[in-house]
Amino acid sequence: MRPLFVIRRNRERGRGAPVAPPSPGVPAKVIRRMSQARERGIPDATVARLPLYLRALNGLAERGTATVSSEDLALAAGVNSAKLRKDLSHLGSYGTRGVGYDVQYLIYQISRELGLTQDWAVAIVGLGNLGRALANYGGFVSRGFRVAALFDADPAVVGERLVGMAVDHIDQLEEILGRRGVSIVVIATPASAAQEVADRVIAAGITSILNFAPVVLTVPDGVDVRKVDLSTELQILAFHEQRKADREAGSPIMTEDWAEAMDA
Amino acid sequence: MRPLFVIRRNRERGRGAPVAPPSPGVPAKVIRRMSQARERGIPDATVARLPLYLRALNGLAERGTATVSSEDLALAAGVNSAKLRKDLSHLGSYGTRGVGYDVQYLIYQISRELGLTQDWAVAIVGLGNLGRALANYGGFVSRGFRVAALFDADPAVVGERLVGMAVDHIDQLEEILGRRGVSIVVIATPASAAQEVADRVIAAGITSILNFAPVVLTVPDGVDVRKVDLSTELQILAFHEQRKADREAGSPIMTEDWAEAMDA
DNA sequence: CTCACTTTGTGCATCGCTTCACAAAGGGAC
DNA sequence: GTCCCTTTGTGAAGCGATGCACAAAGTGAG
Numbered sequence: 001m002r003p004l005f006v007i008r009r010n011r012e013r014g015r016g017a018p019v020a021p022p023s024p025g026v027p028a029k030v031i032r033r034m035s036q037a038r039e040r041g042i043p044d045a046t047v048a049r050l051p052l053y054l055r056a057l058n059g060l061a062e063r064g065t066a067t068v069s070s071e072d073l074a075l076a077a078g079v080n081s082a083k084l085r086k087d088l089s090h091l092g093s094y095g096t097r098g099v100g101y102d103v104q105y106l107i108y109q110i111s112r113e114l115g116l117t118q119d120w121a122v123a124i125v126g127l128g129n130l131g132r133a134l135a136n137y138g139g140f141v142s143r144g145f146r147v148a149a150l151f152d153a154d155p156a157v158v159g160e161r162l163v164g165m166a167v168d169h170i171d172q173l174e175e176i177l178g179r180r181g182v183s184i185v186v187i188a189t190p191a192s193a194a195q196e197v198a199d200r201v202i203a204a205g206i207t208s209i210l211n212f213a214p215v216v217l218t219v220p221d222g223v224d225v226r227k228v229d230l231s232t233e234l235q236i237l238a239f240h241e242q243r244k245a246d247r248e249a250g251s252p253i254m255t256e257d258w259a260e261a262m263d264a
Numbered sequence: 265m266r267p268l269f270v271i272r273r274n275r276e277r278g279r280g281a282p283v284a285p286p287s288p289g290v291p292a293k294v295i296r297r298m299s300q301a302r303e304r305g306i307p308d309a310t311v312a313r314l315p316l317y318l319r320a321l322n323g324l325a326e327r328g329t330a331t332v333s334s335e336d337l338a339l340a341a342g343v344n345s346a347k348l349r350k351d352l353s354h355l356g357s358y359g360t361r362g363v364g365y366d367v368q369y370l371i372y373q374i375s376r377e378l379g380l381t382q383d384w385a386v387a388i389v390g391l392g393n394l395g396r397a398l399a400n401y402g403g404f405v406s407r408g409f410r411v412a413a414l415f416d417a418d419p420a421v422v423g424e425r426l427v428g429m430a431v432d433h434i435d436q437l438e439e440i441l442g443r444r445g446v447s448i449v450v451i452a453t454p455a456s457a458a459q460e461v462a463d464r465v466i467a468a469g470i471t472s473i474l475n476f477a478p479v480v481l482t483v484p485d486g487v488d489v490r491k492v493d494l495s496t497e498l499q500i501l502a503f504h505e506q507r508k509a510d511r512e513a514g515s516p517i518m519t520e521d522w523a524e525a526m527d528a
Numbered sequence: 529c530t531c532a533c534t535t536t537g538t539g540c541a542t543c544g545c546t547t548c549a550c551a552a553a554g555g556g557a558c
Numbered sequence: 559g560t561c562c563c564t565t566t567g568t569g570a571a572g573c574g575a576t577g578c579a580c581a582a583a584g585t586g587a588g
Contacts, residue, residue: 043575215319232315234448238448239379242382361565362565
């Protein structure tokens with residue numbers, strides 16, 4: 001079963017084989033076909049932007065727009081139009097030259113690519129303030145995702161009903177995950193519990209985790225972890241804010257900063 | 265006051281002026297000096313990782329570790345050690361060869377670089393489930409950040425007390441932001457209100473926004489917006505999850521997918 | 529049909545980040 | 559002091575992402 005090439009696939013990013021240079025003798029059609037085929041190699045940066053495009057498209061669709069040019073869609077999504085076109089070209093050739101993209105069709109294609117045409121059962125572990133906020137957050141249930149299980153370790157919380165669902169005790173984690181077909185787990189526990197929860201859900205077969213706890217989770221290969229971290233974001237903002245402040249007050253050449261840095 | 269060069273600075277990412285090509289005649293020392301000097305040009309990718317290092321360091325400090333090698337720290341932060349060293353080298357030369365980094369000293373240096381030695385007054389706008397979770401979230405108050413104001417548009421929520429602070433009505437936004445010296449605003453409103461809130465806080469002089477609402481905010485140059493978006497993260501996970509599923513079930517060559525894609 | 533115009537899809541140059549690999553620098557033993 | 563060991567700091571190569579600029583491909587008018 002799935003030898004060599006699976007492993008190769010795993011690391012196969014972007015272009016894969018270095019498409020032959022456009023020597024004038026080679027039939028252009030063959031080259032085209034190859035890059036169209038793309039071998040399932042959509043760049044990570046592109047994948048990260050697809051949800052953005054999807055949201056912009058849904059906005060357009062609600063306002064009844066039937067087709068949209070890359071220029072306009074890029075504007076709505078806040079990106080450069082060349083980037084948008086290149087991103088979409090990784091999915092296939094879904095536009096019409098001289099016209100633009102059919103909004104509904106593009107929504108469908110992006111949704112399909114992102115796997116939103118099926119629905120995903122999501123479990124939330126940890127029902128403190130953040131976990132509750134997530135459970136109640138209607139936005140992400142809207143398309144493709146469904147909260148299928150809630151877990152907490154606190155006996156006072158277990159049994160409580162949230163969004164029409166009882167909170168289960170963490171002891172039943174493995175059993176219920178399996179029974180309800182959960183494939184994505186959201187960790188919203190305190191930092192101290194996060195790694196243990198991760199270990200358990202991974203042992204139960206989960207390979208996609210969204211982590212809100214402020215820790216670096218250690219996971220085996222093949223498990224995807226995405227991290228959302230408030231304090232990190234604030235710290236990045238603070239860095240830039242400080243810089244702006246420095247710039248206004250400090251000397252343009254910034255010699256003082258230097259002196260300070262030097263003697264430290 | 266601050267003419268031309270301020271604008272230039274604004275767009276000056278990374279290296280700044282296009283360092284002359286490494287023509288063999290140019291004295292290497294000059295180039296060296298320039299990149300060492302860094303002109304306050306810490307790469308964005310590095311800035312984004314500094315909070316991570318800081319957290320790992322705090323963990324080590326709590327356990328009483330005095331010095332740490334780049335190898336160990338990198339392990340704790342979940343990055344490659346060469347990357348860690350290069351990141352830290354952008355801040356200065358704070359390690360000791362043959363020994364490693366002094367944990368306390370490095371904590372101080374990173375904190376200073378991130379601007380965490382001063383404290384930042386943060387306002388939260390929108391106190392639905394998410395806003396409340398953020399207000400209660402102790403983690404980010406810990407170091408450098410302080411919740412200084414809470415706003416909501418709902419009269420039923422205004423006046424309520426959260427984390428020892430009364431919720432103010434959004435009408436008083438500008439006045440209170442100024443009075444309490446707020447410099448970072450967290451938007452946790454519904455999507456429909458987010459742009460208006462952003463416009464108002466920017467008009468009031470705010471230049472750093474952390475946006476939880478699922479919309480692309482349009483802001484003038486000089487304003488930093490960072491976005492945290494649950495549904496985007498879930499969609500990215502779903503994409504990879506789907507891929508993993510395809511890989512197990514589907515044909516390695518993936519001809520079927522093709523047929524399906526073609527007739528659509 | 530041809531012509532003018534619009535907009536996509538992409539080759540290519542560029543840029544910035546990552547990673548390797550090693551010289552430089554410090555510590556400790558003797 | 560010298561020698562050996564450890565670990566940093568960084569030049570340079572590699573790699574992926576970005577954005578320009580344009581040929582290709584479509585529409586619509588006449």
